[in-house]
Amino acid sequence: MEQLKRKMEIKNISKTFYSKEGYFTAIEDVSFDVYDGEFLVLLGPxxxxxxxxxNIIAGLESKTTGSIIYDGKEINNVNPEVGMVFQKTALMPFKTVMQNVELGLKFRHIPKKEREETCQKYINLVGLQGFEKSYPKALSGGMKQRVGIARAYANNPKVLIMDEPFGALDAQTRYAMQNEVLRIWEQEKRTFIYVTNNIEEACYLGTRIVLLSDCPARVKEVYPIDLPRPRNMVSKEFLDLRAKISDNTDLSI
Ligand SMILES: Nc1ncnc2c1ncn2[C@@H]1O[C@H](COP(=O)(O)OP(=O)(O)OP(=O)(O)O)[C@@H](O)[C@H]1O
Ligand SMILES: [Mg+2]
Structure with missing residues (x-):
């Protein structure tokens, strides 16, 4: 990892929610670096x-302590260079695939022709060509997630955050989508931060895994993974890594 440039520094982040009933600490003193171009997996129960x-890393949520450093500068608001694929795809039901992917560019007043060219590129990249005029209700779960990925990519983020994007999919589709995401990552060479609660998925995808503890989230360990790709999930090296991480995880993973 030495040759890679540091893209983000997550430094001593804590988050406590206060309410009339009392307070609740969700995150406690979490620190890790994100390197330019890596596929970082956050694994936690x-x-x-x-x-x-x-949400804190993307600047969508406030933090109680700590700082987020991006390209050497502290960021306290929404970071326009960070894109997000949400845990539940928040597609607009009355807009087509193309219109959903275009949303961010429309907000930024990008001219129609340029908008459509950019969006078509990413619709093709996620394998949805031919579905531009379809509405979300006509798409499968995996296809909706592909729209979410195309929409995030169309905004040209330098860092793409994906929050358990395939958690609701069946095993077969999930596996196909993992390979799609790797293909996109290898083709576009951007930085990925990918969240999962699945050890096997983490070992299959990551260049590094940041293992989080049970609530409040703390960093238990960081695992660099140098297994060659495509990774063989039944190779001895893969199973050894999986067992090593599994032994170190909190129970509910
Ligand atoms: N706005 C809020 N106010 C109070 N508590 C909150 C708020 N948002 C989240 N929490 C609490 O913080 C904890 C962590 O929530 P979070 O959604 O980050 O978990 P997660 O790891 O993403 O879970 P999952 O695996 O189910 O997606 C939960 O106990 C949740 O109830
Ligand atoms: Mg979540």
Missing amino acids: GRCGKTVLL
């Missing part, structure tokens, strides 16, 4: 604070 942490 259900409800450990993963989505809250991603």
Whole structure:
């Protein structure tokens, strides 16, 4: 990892929610670096604070302590260079695939022709050519997630955050989508931060894994992974890595 440039520094992030009933700490003193062009996986058990942490990294949620450094500068608001694929695809039901992908560019007043060219490129990249005029209700779960990925990409983010994007998909589609995401990452060479609660998925995808504890989320360990791609999920090296991480995880993973 030495040769890679540091893209983001997540430094001593904590998050406590306060309410009339009291307070609740979701994240406690989390620090890690994100390198330019890497596929970083955040692996943690259900409800450990993963989505809250991603929202803080993207500048969509405030933090209680700590700082987010991006290209050497501290960022305190929404970071326009960071794109997000949400845990639940938030597609507009009355807009077509093309219109959904175009949303961000429209907000930024990009002219129609340029908008359509950019969006078509990413619709093709995620394998949805021919479905530009379809509405979300006519798409499968995997196809909706592809629209979410194309929409995030169309905004030209330098860092793409994906929050358990395939958690709701069946095993077969999930596996196909993992390979699609790797293909896009290898083709476009951007930085990915990918969240999952699935150890096998983390070992299959990541250049590094940041293992989070049960709530409040803390960093338990960082694992660099140098297994060659495409990774063989039943090779001894893969199974050894999986077992090593599994032994170090909190129970609910
Ligand atoms: N706005 C909020 N106010 C109070 N508590 C919150 C708020 N948002 C999240 N939490 C709490 O913070 C904890 C972590 O939530 P978060 O959604 O980040 O978990 P997660 O790891 O993404 O879970 P999952 O695996 O189910 O997606 C949960 O206990 C949740 O109830
Ligand atoms: Mg979540």
